[in-house]
Amino acid sequence: MSEVRAQYEAYPYPERDPADERKRLITGSPSHVLEVDHFVFEGARDWSRPLRVLVAGGGTGDGLIQLAQQLKDAGRVAEITYLDLSTASRKIAEERARVRGLAGIRFVTGSLLDAAEHGSFDYIDCCGVLHHLPDPAAGFAALLAALAPGGGMGFMVYAPYGRSGVYPLQEAFGALFQGLAPEARLRAARRLVAGLPEGHPFRANINLGDHKDSDAGFYDLLLHSQDRAFDVAALIGMLGETGWHLTGFALPALYDLARITEPPAHLDAVARMAVAERLRGTIKTHVGYAVRATEARGPATGTNRALVPHLKGVRAGELARAVAAGQGPMLGFGGISARLVLPRAAARLIALVDGRRSLAEIAALAGTDPIAMGALWAKIERALGDHGLLLYSSILRR
Secondary structure (H helix, E strand, C coil): CCHHHHHHHHCCCCCCCHHHHHCCCCCCCCCCHHHHHHHHCCCCCCCCCCEEEEEECCCCCHHHHHHHHHHHHCCCCEEEEEEECCHHHHHHHHHHHHHHCCCCEEEEECCHHHHHHHCCEEEEEEECCHHHCCCHHHHHHHHHHCEEEEEEEEEEEECCHHHCCHHHHHHHHHHHCCCCCHHHHHHHHHHHHHCCCCCCHHHHCCCCCHHHHCHHHHHHHHCCCCCCCCCHHHHHHHHHHCCEEEEEECCHHHHCHHHCCCCCCCCCHHHHHHHHHHHHCCCCEEEEEEEEHHHCCCCCCCCCCCCCEEECCCCHHHHHHHHHCCCCCEEEECCEEEECCCCCCHHHHHHCCCCCCCHHHHHHHHCCCHHHHHHHHHHHHHHHHCCCCEEECCCCCC
């Protein structure tokens, strides 16, 4: 058994208790259903067709359970295949699905390198896996081979700067504990971490917390035998080399250099994101969406008035009242914060966002002429969309 598989058999990650499914749904990125439509299908997927999903390296099931439950709640049909090397992780994911009464899921033990053997998929979730492969490029290529025409992938890979201090410890522990069983490695590493000096980069990194949450989190962060972080330039390069095209990051504001300083003209789009990542210094993971390079496209935008906007994690009425009162609530995501600044006239449009009305219908109800609507909605889209709060999807529209 490989070291990686042995780790996840001993410490399934992330640590989850299936009984907790009775009281809460864990949501996040990638694979929130609104993000999937917004970034992969330009906000206009035909939801009368079943969504064929591959959860590649599904672990204990966070992405699987989120997407399956959201599709069930929306009354949409999905055919989902869960794929993972760890039987211990699979057991937890299966039990979480059973507790929720989620059907239409096929559970498979195996490698994502064999993804194409399991079918052709409209959407592929691959969260926290590709950076653990001996050859990440082979993983990206294998997932592309399993992608159906018009489909896309949601991914998460580790980023280096927000994980400062992690990799020297991984290397040291790898040398010290070679040949030890996972349980013995964990005990020994915990003793050493407890004695790290104050000035150690790991102790100084306030962005990290997995090692405090559980044994599985400690092991995955500091004792993993295969772990490669990608800066944004390396990630985009890897996507391009393996036939993928980045449609967007879940939190575009993190990568927007103009939100930090005036970008010089000589920097191209990727270079600007790379500089922003270095100036931020807190990005631990890159979470985004990609499609086949030969089908390159971007995320949904409000220039298409037939699209249906949603506010994610925000109550339209509360936000509209704040904007109407001239207030500027603080937005805080991914280690950054920004004050929301919108003209009071935006309140009427925001109040009409219900996940079912199209932009054209919102404009008609608000009595806003097309030119004024375009200018005003562009401000709303930039202010909210760049922080992952405004997404387009027709999933609730019948």
